[in-house]
Amino acid sequence: MMMHLKTLLFSFLWIAVRSKPDAIVWGPGLNSRIVLPVRYFFIQFLDETGENITESLGEKAVSLTIDQEDGSRARIWSQILDRGDGSYIARYRLYQAYDNLVISLLYNKQHIADSPYKLKGRPLYQEKCYCPIKSKEKWSKALQCDKKYQQIDDDLALFKDIDMKEVTKTVLPKFDNPGAHSLCHYKIIDNKIYRKTHGEHVGFKMFTDAMFLSLARKVKLPDVEFFVNLGDWPLVDKRRYKNDLFPIFSWCGSDETADIIMPTYDITESTIEMMGRVSLDIFSTQANTGPNWEEKIEKGFWRGRDSRQERLDLVMMSRKHPDLINASLTNMFFFPKDEAKYGKIEKAISFFDFFQYKYQINIDGTVAAYRLPYLLAGNSVVLKQDSNYYEYFYHQLKPYEHYIPFKRDLSDLIEKLNWAKSHDSEKYSKLLKSKPEIEAGFELVSQPTDQDSQCHCKRKEKVIILYSC
Ligand SMILES: *[C@@H]1O[C@H](CO)[C@@H](O)[C@H](O)[C@H]1NC(C)=O
Numbered sequence: 001m002m003m004h005l006k007t008l009l010f011s012f013l014w015i016a017v018r019s020k021p022d023a024i025v026w027g028p029g030l031n032s033r034i035v036l037p038v039r040y041f042f043i044q045f046l047d048e049t050g051e052n053i054t055e056s057l058g059e060k061a062v063s064l065t066i067d068q069e070d071g072s073r074a075r076i077w078s079q080i081l082d083r084g085d086g087s088y089i090a091r092y093r094l095y096q097a098y099d100n101l102v103i104s105l106l107y108n109k110q111h112i113a114d115s116p117y118k119l120k121g122r123p124l125y126q127e128k129c130y131c132p133i134k135s136k137e138k139w140s141k142a143l144q145c146d147k148k149y150q151q152i153d154d155d156l157a158l159f160k161d162i163d164m165k166e167v168t169k170t171v172l173p174k175f176d177n178p179g180a181h182s183l184c185h186y187k188i189i190d191n192k193i194y195r196k197t198h199g200e201h202v203g204f205k206m207f208t209d210a211m212f213l214s215l216a217r218k219v220k221l222p223d224v225e226f227f228v229n230l231g232d233w234p235l236v237d238k239r240r241y242k243n244d245l246f247p248i249f250s251w252c253g254s255d256e257t258a259d260i261i262m263p264t265y266d267i268t269e270s271t272i273e274m275m276g277r278v279s280l281d282i283f284s285t286q287a288n289t290g291p292n293w294e295e296k297i298e299k300g301f302w303r304g305r306d307s308r309q310e311r312l313d314l315v316m317m318s319r320k321h322p323d324l325i326n327a328s329l330t331n332m333f334f335f336p337k338d339e340a341k342y343g344k345i346e347k348a349i350s351f352f353d354f355f356q357y358k359y360q361i362n363i364d365g366t367v368a369a370y371r372l373p374y375l376l377a378g379n380s381v382v383l384k385q386d387s388n389y390y391e392y393f394y395h396q397l398k399p400y401e402h403y404i405p406f407k408r409d410l411s412d413l414i415e416k417l418n419w420a421k422s423h424d425s426e427k428y429s430k431l432l433k434s435k436p437e438i439e440a441g442f443e444l445v446s447q448p449t450d451q452d453s454q455c456h457c458k459r460k461e462k463v464i465i466l467y468s469c
Pocket residue numbers: 044052087
């Protein structure tokens with residue numbers, strides 16, 4: 001309550017002294033060349049001395065409108081997300097291509113920063129428009145992609161050259177267990193995606209399809225072929241295949257395997273379907289992080305299913321230390337039910353409600369827990385189980401900066417929770433804001449083709465007019 005009052009008073013004062021509110025505004029959503037499923041940019045308010053404001057100015061403080069230059073309406077869904085710390089995320093999805101757009105950002109009816117922003121497109125393409133840029137370099141430069149992505153560079157460094165005829169001959173017999181392994185052999189030829197699946201459970205190909213299709217709509221992909229592992233476990237055991245490693249793309253890596261790691265289906269799907277079918281994404285999380293730090297419940301929190309022994313151990317631990325940990329199973333599938341030991345199966349709660357708690361406990365499931373990026377995007381402190389499993393961005397994370405590590409067997413978890421409690425300061429909640437590196441990794445993915453929107457692709461060469469979007 002105190003916080004809200006303070007914020008309110010502060011905002012009043014602030015409006016009173018400033019004629020033009022100050023803010024810095026930046027991000028890819030202000031660059032007409034960057035085509036994303038959902039375009040986005042950030043707004044950081046500044047006080048009169050030019051310092052960042054670190055408290056919310058109210059959920060509705062900023063208004064965002066996007067119209068065409070002549071004032072007519074555009075088929076766009078836009079949204080402002082309050083990160084609760086003086087910064088906001090503006091995001092929008094185009095449902096049609098436009099030659100130009102004007103983005104207005106108002107605070108208290110006044111334009112902020114350099115608003116209105118005029119975006120000149122050639123045109124500005126919507127996500128579903130098939131209109132690939134020929135030059136991969138231009139495309140990645142516009143997106144300001146990093147020069148280096150350590151994980152993929154390291155993964156690829158294991159291979160000198162790849163003869164896919166040979167690889168196909170070796171890989172398929174090795175994983176010829178249709179119930180257990182699911183592989184998808186992709187070939188991209190002339191920017192068209194072809195694939196052949198191997199195995200019984202290949203439903204997850206829809207996620208990889210969506211990602212490659214989306215990429216192909218934006219940039220001309222090189223002719224290439226590769227295997228994607230549609231299962232959870234990485235496959236290329238380093239010891240077993242020491243002398244003849246073969247390339248397979250997987251979502252989850254491990255210290256014992258040599259799979260090439262790409263972003264999980266979870267993160268690509270939530271990026272592609274953002275402001276659509278999916279409501280939990282890396283941005284919505286940042287605007288739904290529950291109460292202020294001071295008002296969060298001072299306990300470790302966990303919910304999930306019984307996909308690993310340590311998850312059960314955690315639940316038992318929580319029953320022993322209810323003052324420190326609130327952990328429950330929401331489903332039992334792998335282990336026999338035992339209410340006396342693990343308590344009742346609880347109804348799953350909204351992910352956003354996790355952030356009622358100060359400490360988020362992250363424990364592997366069958367492999368890495370794919371919720372970690374969302375936990376990191378929140379403003380609670382993440383405690384992460386030591387693990388051999390990793391996703392594409394884990395190696396960029398630093399212990400005690402992005403998360404607090406605890407032992408795989410949970411033996412020091414209580415100690416680490418107590419440590420966190422005794423080192424409670426503003427600092428931590430600040431440290432654990434969203435990491436731009438994570439965001440950068442999934443800008444490149446997108447969704448299936450669009451039936452109901454118009455797309456006049458002016459990049460098209462004469463011959464390719466076959467594709468009407
Ligand atoms: C102010 O906010 C911007 C954007 O969030 C950030 O890059 C910068 O480091 C902040 N400055 C300080 C002094 O915290």
